[in-house]
Structures are given as structure tokens and as C-alpha cells.
Amino acid sequence: MSELLQAMAQGVLIGSTYGLLALGMGLLYGVSGVVNFSHGDFISLGMFLCLALYSALSLDPYVSVFITVPVMMALGTLVFRFLIRPMIGHQFLMIVQLTLGLSLVLQNGIMMVFGGQPARTPSVVESKLMILGEVVLRVPHVIAFVASFAMAIGLFIMLRSTDFGRSIRAVHQNAHAAALMGIDVGRVQVLTFALGIGILAIAAALLLPGTPIQPTQGLRYTVITLLVVVLGGMTNFVGIMLGGLVIGISEAFGTIYLSDTLGSLMPYVIFVLIMLFRPQGLTLGSSR
Amino acid sequence: MLEIENLVAGYGGVAVLRDVSVNLSAGEIVGLLGANNAGKTTLINALSGIVVPMSGRILFEGRDVTRLTPRERVELGIVQVPEGRLVFPEMSVRENLQLGGINARAKPNRSRQMESVLDLFPRLKERLAQHAGTLSGGEQQMLAIGRGLMAEAKLLMLDEPSLGLSPLFVKFIFDIVDRLHAEGLTILLVEQNLMLTLRHAQRCYVLERGQVAIEGASDVIKDDPRTRSAYLGL
Numbered sequence: 001m002s003e004l005l006q007a008m009a010q011g012v013l014i015g016s017t018y019g020l021l022a023l024g025m026g027l028l029y030g031v032s033g034v035v036n037f038s039h040g041d042f043i044s045l046g047m048f049l050c051l052a053l054y055s056a057l058s059l060d061p062y063v064s065v066f067i068t069v070p071v072m073m074a075l076g077t078l079v080f081r082f083l084i085r086p087m088i089g090h091q092f093l094m095i096v097q098l099t100l101g102l103s104l105v106l107q108n109g110i111m112m113v114f115g116g117q118p119a120r121t122p123s124v125v126e127s128k129l130m131i132l133g134e135v136v137l138r139v140p141h142v143i144a145f146v147a148s149f150a151m152a153i154g155l156f157i158m159l160r161s162t163d164f165g166r167s168i169r170a171v172h173q174n175a176h177a178a179a180l181m182g183i184d185v186g187r188v189q190v191l192t193f194a195l196g197i198g199i200l201a202i203a204a205a206l207l208l209p210g211t212p213i214q215p216t217q218g219l220r221y222t223v224i225t226l227l228v229v230v231l232g233g234m235t236n237f238v239g240i241m242l243g244g245l246v247i248g249i250s251e252a253f254g255t256i257y258l259s260d261t262l263g264s265l266m267p268y269v270i271f272v273l274i275m276l277f278r279p280q281g282l283t284l285g286s287s288r
Numbered sequence: 289m290l291e292i293e294n295l296v297a298g299y300g301g302v303a304v305l306r307d308v309s310v311n312l313s314a315g316e317i318v319g320l321l322g323a324n325n326a327g328k329t330t331l332i333n334a335l336s337g338i339v340v341p342m343s344g345r346i347l348f349e350g351r352d353v354t355r356l357t358p359r360e361r362v363e364l365g366i367v368q369v370p371e372g373r374l375v376f377p378e379m380s381v382r383e384n385l386q387l388g389g390i391n392a393r394a395k396p397n398r399s400r401q402m403e404s405v406l407d408l409f410p411r412l413k414e415r416l417a418q419h420a421g422t423l424s425g426g427e428q429q430m431l432a433i434g435r436g437l438m439a440e441a442k443l444l445m446l447d448e449p450s451l452g453l454s455p456l457f458v459k460f461i462f463d464i465v466d467r468l469h470a471e472g473l474t475i476l477l478v479e480q481n482l483m484l485t486l487r488h489a490q491r492c493y494v495l496e497r498g499q500v501a502i503e504g505a506s507d508v509i510k511d512d513p514r515t516r517s518a519y520l521g522l
Contacts, residue, residue, distance in 0.1 A: 182392075
């Protein structure tokens with residue numbers, strides 16, 4: 001029983017951050033039809049930037065976000081403006097190709113600077129634990145959970161009730177009509193990409209404490225994010241958060257109940273099962 | 289107010305409009321007629337900046353707007369109510385109207401403007417919280433026009449406002465058009481419905497295969513034998 005609770009708790013905590021990561025990808029897809037296959041490598045980059053800031057200035061990852069978020073957003077803006085945007089409206093596969101190429105560039109760039117060995121970035125809360133009855137929670141996971149949900153809710157409110165949020169939804173629902181309202185569609189797309197990268201820079205710091213990182217991990221995060229986005233129904237933001245929890249929980253169950261190799265397969269098995277029976281994604285109604 | 293001079297425009301290097309010149313004076317209601325594929329929608333999309341002209345000029349209130357972006361044109365007051373209405377289906381009526389007034393010039397007056405739009409369309413007032421996708425075709429057309437008015441249009445371009453509507457709604461929509469005209473709004477009315485347009489517009493242009501075939505006062509155009517042939521594409 002306690003093992004089950006432990007797995008559930010751990011899964012929910014990590015899953016919330018997966019959900020947050022996927023929101024960025026879903027938003028971008030919603031406004032521009034772009035699926036970014038270098039998403040995970042941007043997460044990697046965020047993590048290694050935190051590592052660099054720790055090595056140079058002994059900054060805690062939770063402090064480093066105040067530097068990594070603006071840096072990554074600026075980088076994201078440039079990447080979108082000069083690499084991705086010219087491809088919009090062309091073959092979908094060209095964007096896949098481009099972002100996969102970008103993934104390799106980022107991965108090898110990180111490898112050139114930091115080397116190939118796994119590295120760790122210490123944080124003050126890294127080894128702190130929270131004990132709730134029989135369940136032991138790692139404090140970084142709890143922080144990640146609270147921060148992820150707070151940001152998801154903030155994002156939701158932004159989409160619901162600000163002009164920028166309404167513009168994002170308008171471009172998603174009908175880009176042509178949005179342009180006729182005087183909304184600069186290209187600008188909304190760039191800002192959405194930058195927003196997604198900013199979210200991901202925060203998520204990178206949330207996932208970092210206690211996790212060994214290596215330059216080649218990016219693709220794993222991309223795949224996890226893609227699973228979550230597809231589970232959630234691509235542009236359904238409630239569904240995406242839910243998808244994050246499902247993937248997080250299946251991962252936790254896999255690692256606790258099954259052997260290591262088999263355990264890490266769990267999210268994919270669950271994903272395939274859900275897609276077989278609910279190809280439209282987890283939730284029915286959409287909240288775009 | 290609006291002068292289109294020798295406009296050539298189209299898609300992918302193929303000209304749909306060939307050497308089109310059209311003028312509108314302030315406060316006028318002008319019809320743009322023509323069969324399918326005559327270039328009517330291309331023309332108003334060129335006015336909105338969605339289609340980039342290959343040559344020719346567009347002057348609005350004496351200013352050259354040929355190279356302005358769609359956003360800049362909306363801010364100047366050139367507003368299109370598109371064919372098929374294109375409301376944002378999964379947003380409420382209120383949000384659709386708010387989006388109509390999102391441009392920099394209209395935004396400060398949004399709540400005042402919303403009141404006058406809702407006075408014009410009391411039906412929308414009852415449905416403010418409802419998703420636009422659940423409205424009937426006629427209600428969606430009201431919303432699309434209301435959304436255009438929210439932008440504080442100086443020139444309102446209506447693309448096929450009667451399309452797919454019941455006769456009752458068509459009458460209602462054209463009564464609104466007359467009322468807006470009476471209030472001094474300049475209107476460019478794009479329609480396939482010949483008789484309806486001739487009845488409501490002061491002047492008309494008939495487009496045929498991307499060129500202005502006939503132009504003149506509505507009652508003159510009505511009796512011109514060329515109108516019917518242009519219209520039927522004969």
C-alpha cells in the first residue's frame with residue numbers, strides 16, 4: 001500500500017512538470033502548426049546553463065532561472081524568427097527535419113562545451129525530504145509540482161482573459177480571421193515560441209536538482225513531451241496537464257514495480273494502450 | 289476616400305485582378321458584383337493587405353496604403369467582414385467582439401463601442417456568454433458585422449453577407465447595412481445577389497474575369513444588358 005502511494009505521489013509530482021513542458025509545445029503547435037523536435041534539447045540547454053552558472057558563480061538552479069529564462073527566450077526568438085518561421089507553410093516534414101537538425105546541433109554544441117560525462121548541479125534543497133505518513137517526498141519534486149501547477153494556472157488565466165491570450169486563441173482557431181482583426185499573426189507565433197522556451201527554461205531548473213544530466217538526454221525529453229501533447233489532444237490545455245500526470249505516474253509505477261529497463265518502457269506501453277482506445281486524446285471537450 | 293488605381297494582384301504569381309480601378313467617396317455605399325471567380329474576394333483581400341499587389345496603388349484618405357500590413361490597415365479603419373463569417377467558434381460572443389476591437393486605435397473605446405454594437409444587435413446581447421460556434425448562421429453574420437464595427441471601421445467591406453441566410457435574416461442584415469450607411473459609414477458591399485445589391489448600393493462595379501466590365505449608378509447598371517452577360521460569365 002505504501003509503495004503504491006509512494007509511486008502515485010512521485011508520479012503526480014514529476015508528471016506536473018511534464019505537463020508544463022508539454023503546454024509550451026501544444027501552444028506552439030496551436031498557433032503555427034509547428035512541432036518542435038528540438039524541444040527536449042532546449043530543456044537540456046536550460047539545464048546545462050544552470051550547471052554553467054553554478055560552476056562559475058555557485059548559483060543555485062532556483063536562482064539561475066532569473067538568468068536562464070531571459071537568455072533562452074532571446075535565443076528562442078532568434079531561432080524562430082530566422083530558422084523556423086521561413087519554413088511555416090511549407091511541407092510539414094521540412095519543419096520536422098529542421099527541428100531534428102537543430103536538436104543535433106544543440107546536443108553536440110553542449111557536448112563540445114561540457115563534455116560527454118554525466119554531471120550534477122547541486123541545490124540546497126537537493127537531499128531534503130518531506131514525510132507525509134508513509135510517503136516520502138523529495139523536496140525538489142514538491143517544489144516542481146507547486147511551481148508547475150501555479151504556472152499552468154497562470155498560463156490558463158492568461159489565455160482566458162488577456163488580449164495576448166485571446167490573440168493566441170484567435171490565431172489558433174482561424175489565423176486568417178485573426179489577421180483581419182489586425183492581429184499580427186507572425187508576431188503572435190514568435191511570442192508564443194519564446195513563451196514556450198521560457199516555460200521550458202523554468203521546467204529545466206525544476207527537474208534539475210538531484211538529477212544527473214548528460215548532453216544526449218534531449219531526445220528523451222522531446223519524446224516524453226510529445227507523448228503528453230498527443231495524449232492531451234494537441235491543443236487542449238487541461239488534457240495536456242492530465243496527460244503529463246498519466247505519463248509521470250506510469251513512469252513512477254514502472255520504476256518502482258518493474259526492473260529498470262522494463263520500467264522505463266511503461267510510459268510508452270500506457271501511451272500505446274490509450275491511443276488504441278482513445279485516439280482523440282484523454283479529454284473529449286476542448287478548451288482552446 | 290478610397291482610390292484603387294490600376295491594381296494587379298493574385299496568388300503565386302498568377303494575376304487574378306488585371307488593371308482594376310475603383311473609387312469610393314466618404315459615406316458612399318458601393319456594390320462590387322460579379323460571378324464566382326471574377327476576383328471580388330481577391331480585391332477586398334488586397335484592400336485588407338492579405339493579398340500583396342503586383343502593381344498599382346491603393347490610396348485611403350489620400351494616403352498610399354499599398355504596402356501596409358493587414359494590422360496597419362485595420363488601424364487606419366479599413367475593415368473586412370469576411371465571406372463565411374469566420375467567427376472564432378470556440379470563443380464566446382463577448383470575446384469575439386473584444387477581438388474585433390483589439391487594434392490600437394479601437395482598443396481604448398472598446399466598452400463604449402461594445403454597447404453600441406449590442407444596441408444594434410440585441411440578439412447578440414442575449415448570447416454574450418455563448419460560444420460563437422453554437423450560433424445560427426444569421427446570428428454569426430450579426431456577430432461578424434458587430435466584430436467589424438468594434439474595429440471602429442471607416443470603410444466596412446462586407447463579403448457575401450447574404451450567403452446561406454434565410455430571407456428573413458437577409459432582410460434584417462440589409463436593413464442594418466442601410467442603417468450603418470445612413471449613419472455615415474462608407475461601405476463596400478461584395479455580393480453575388482444581383483438584385484439585392486442593386487437595391488441597396490448607390491453605385492456598382494461589375495467585375496468580369498478580373499477586370500471592371502461595367503461601372504455606374506445602380507439603376508443604370510440594372511438596365512444595362514451587359515450586366516446579365518457579365519454576371520452569367522457569357
